[in-house]
Amino acid sequence: MKHEIYNFSAGPAVLPKPVLAQVQEELPNWHGSGMSVMEMSHRGAEYTGIIAQAEADLRELLAIPENYRVLFLQGGASQQFAMVPMNLLAGGKAAYVETGIWSRKASSEAKRFGEIDIVASNAEAADHAVPRQETWQLRSDHRYCHIADNETVDGIEFDFLPELGDLPLVSDASSNILSRPLDVSRFGLIYAGAQKNIGPAGLTLVIVRDDLLGQAGPQVxxxxxxxxxxxNDSMYNTPPTFAIYVAGLVFRWLLQQGGLAVMADHNARKAALLYGAIDGSSGFYRNDVAVANRSRMNVPFFLRDSRLDAAFLQEAASWGLLQLKGHRLLGGMRASIYNAMPETGVLALVDFLNDFARRHG
Structure with a gap:
């Protein structure tokens, strides 16, 4: 029996089918220009129009205030682990909240550039919950506070937006940006690798408040x-032109769906279906994250008998359910259900979970 293919990869991840179809159609000849976007000069009129429209649509989606700059960069979120302290630390101290693998990587990298305080951590918490803000050991001399709003590997997502007063909040939003409305004005800086909810790998999005620019020292x-x-409007050097073009199509697709409030409802329904199947399996599957902090984007889960893991993955693939193997550092399984994953894909996964548990439980 032939099944429709659903890609649950954590990134590079599934893209909207209408976007892929438009890319295919426009690939050899963009809008009658005689050129592919991949062949265009990034300083030509055609391409400057593409990047300007992408920024305008992103600003509309997130209601980005005028005193924030949108940067289309390269290097991934991992490069931002260094760029953030290089630009914002300015010889001072910074606060980091550790909630999983990626926030720990960010704090570890930041220590190369100055004094970093781990003001809260869930490393010893059995339920992997996000530490409540009242427990954070913030200081008046911190230059910024860094969080990972959604931990892609651990499947842990903030259920609150920190209230920090004048202390700039910096967020790695790589795996949940554009999945719901976000009050950008509450942040000093937001960064995100594109290859989850935005577009192809190779692009990194940074949204930064004007007053945080110009603080990098001469050694940077x-x-x-x-x-x-x-x-230089993200044009100091050649930007990742094709990735920006595809991201712009994704932004337009999101607007056509009705915007981020509609996507938030869509994502909540998908997550509820999947967690419901895990919780309703009588322990055959389990998710170890506190319910309040379960990610709507990345759902790690474990089989009661890990000896069935290989069979699970093989049978899932035969059902057209791909890329379900968990991260190498965590093991188990992981289903990433980003914006572009349709509800039909999650329903197909739920059907398989139930069937596999019935046959192997």
């Missing part, structure tokens, strides 16, 4: 200075 390389990229 030119290419790692946010102010340089802001002054």
């Amino acid at each position: 390389p030119t290419m790692l200075d946010y102010a340089v990229h802001a002054e």
Whole structure:
């Protein structure tokens, strides 16, 4: 029996089918220009129109205030682990909240550039919950506070938006950006690798408040200075042109769906279906994250008998359910259900979970 293919990869991840179809149609000849987007000069009129429209649509989606700059960069979120302290630490101290693998990587990298305080951690918490803000050990001399709003590997998502007053909040939003409305004005800086909810790998999105620009010291390389990229409208060097083009199509697709409030409802329904199947399996499957902090984007789960893991993955693939193997550092399984994953894909996965548990339980 032939099944429709559903890709549950954590990233690079599934893209909306209408976007892929448009890319295919426009690939050899963009809008009668005689050129593929991949062949265009990034300073030509055709391409400057593409990137300007992408930024305008992103600003509309997130209601980005005028005093924030949108930067289309390269290097992934992992490069931002260094760029953030290079640009914002300015010889001071910074606060980091550790909730999983990626926030720990971010704090570890930041220690290369100055004094970092781990103001809260869930490392010893059996339920992997996000530490309540009242437990955070913030100080008046911290230059910023960094969080990972959604931990892609651990499947842990913040259920609250920190209230920090004048202390800039910096967020790695790689795996849940554009999945729901977000009050950008509550952040000093947001960064996100594109390859989950935005577009192809190779693009990194940074949204930064104007007053945080220009703080990098003279030792910071030119290419790692946010102010340089802001002054040059993300065109200091050749940007990842094709990835930006595809991201722009995704932004337009999201607007056509009705915006981020509609996507939030869509994602909540999908997550409820999947967690419901896990919780309703009488322990055959389990998710170890506190219910309040279960990610709507990345759902790690474990089989009661890990000896069935290989069979699970093989049979899932035969059902057209791909990329369900968990991260190498965590094991088990993981289903990433980003914006572009249709509800039919989650329903197909739920049917398989129930069937596999019935046959092997």
